[in-house]
Amino acid sequence: MSRMEHTNTDRLKTAILLLAVSGLVVGLALWFAGLHEMADLVWIAGVVPALAALVVEILRSIGRGEFGMDIVAALSMTAALVFGETLAAAVVAVMYSGGTFLESFAEGRAWSEMHDLLSRVPRTATRHRCGRGNGRT
Numbered sequence: 001m002s003r004m005e006h007t008n009t010d011r012l013k014t015a016i017l018l019l020a021v022s023g024l025v026v027g028l029a030l031w032f033a034g035l036h037e038m039a040d041l042v043w044i045a046g047v048v049p050a051l052a053a054l055v056v057e058i059l060r061s062i063g064r065g066e067f068g069m070d071i072v073a074a075l076s077m078t079a080a081l082v083f084g085e086t087l088a089a090a091v092v093a094v095m096y097s098g099g100t101f102l103e104s105f106a107e108g109r110a111w112s113e114m115h116d117l118l119s120r121v122p123r124t125a126t127r128h129r130c131g132r133g134n135g136r137t
Contacts, residue, residue: 013104016053017097020046024090031087043086050093051077070096 023046030039054074061068073096080089 010104010108012053013097013101016049017094017101020050020090020093020097022046024094027087027090040084040086043090044081047077047081047086047089047093050097051081054096 023042023044027039027043027046030036030042051074054070054077058068058070058074061070073092076092077089077096080086080092
């Protein structure tokens with residue numbers, strides 16, 4: 001993946017996290033204000049982008065022949081929505097999107113540190129033969 005693609009992916013993950021957190025917080029505010037139906041709608045709106053991104057990632061992984069724990073998160077969010085537990089779905093969405101955001105952040109930092117380290121690698125070397133410079137003859 002190129003650095004530009006990685007940056008676009010980072011932006012998408014950041015946006016999904018912000019939507020999930022905003023949905024959770026605004027939904028809680030509405031719930032405590034007594035607007036329970038509105039809170040449910042806001043929680044659903046915060047879950048849907050995270051669930052959609054998760055399903056896309058699962059399909060890509062399956063296409064590569066990989067199976068991971070993302071399926072559990074997708075099932076959790078889907079089941080919570082089906083059974084009307086929108087707050088639980090919102091919490092799982094925040095946990096999932098937060099985890100992918102942190103993973104992406106750590107990967108970006110590691111890439112940056114590796115790039116910085118490799119930029120300091122000497123491009124030339126001096127080779128000493130027959131004792132010149134090393135005390136041997």
